[in-house]
Amino acid sequence: MELRWKDIDFSKKIAVFHDTKNGDDRTIPLSTPAFAVLHSLPRDMAGHVFPLSESAVEQSWRRARKRAIIKKLYFHDLRHGAxxxxxxxxxxxxxxxxxxxxxxxxxxxxxxHLRAEDLVKMLG
Structure with missing residues (x-):
């Protein structure tokens, strides 16, 4: 799944991801921090937002995990947390x-994966 600049609508604060894992296109809202980061990046409107190869991302992930002394954390785990x-x-x-x-x-x-202590806060 590759995000291109043409797939971001800055006026609506949304991004369109084409041909996602389940084969569908998906339009997602951008949070204020995500919007700010994207807005601050240099743009080549014909190009990718993150011009990195899959292997470069994997290598960076492994390096960050090693520096943080975390052995069993997978990139996909971020989706669970989010x-x-x-x-x-x-x-x-x-x-x-x-x-x-x-x-x-x-x-x-x-x-x-909800945390009991966060549910307590929500209950008041």
């Missing part, structure tokens, strides 16, 4: 699924 944080922020499951691309409630549940 899904859980969206629920904790108060988004409902339909909103989260629209962002993450999960098509079924069952798959969304597999990616959601």
């Amino acid at each position: 899904t859980s944080r969206l629920i904790e922020k108060g988004l409902n499951p339909m909103q989260v699924a629209a962002i993450t691309g999960h098509k079924t409630w069952q798959m969304l549940k597999l990616y959601t």
Whole structure:
């Protein structure tokens, strides 16, 4: 999945990801921090937002993990964490699924790992 500058609509603060893992295109909202980062990057409107090869990303991930002394953390684990944080922020499951691309409630549940201490805060 490659993000190109032409797939980001800065006026609407959205990005379109084409041909995602499940084969569908998906339009996602950009958070304020994500929007700020993208807006600050140099742009070649015909090119990729992140002009890195898959192997370069994998190598950087391994290096960062090694520096942090973390042995068992996979890049895909970030999706689990992000899904859980969206629920904790108060988004409902339909909103989260629209962002993450999960098509079924069952798959969304597999990616959601809520912490009891965060649920206590939500209960008041």
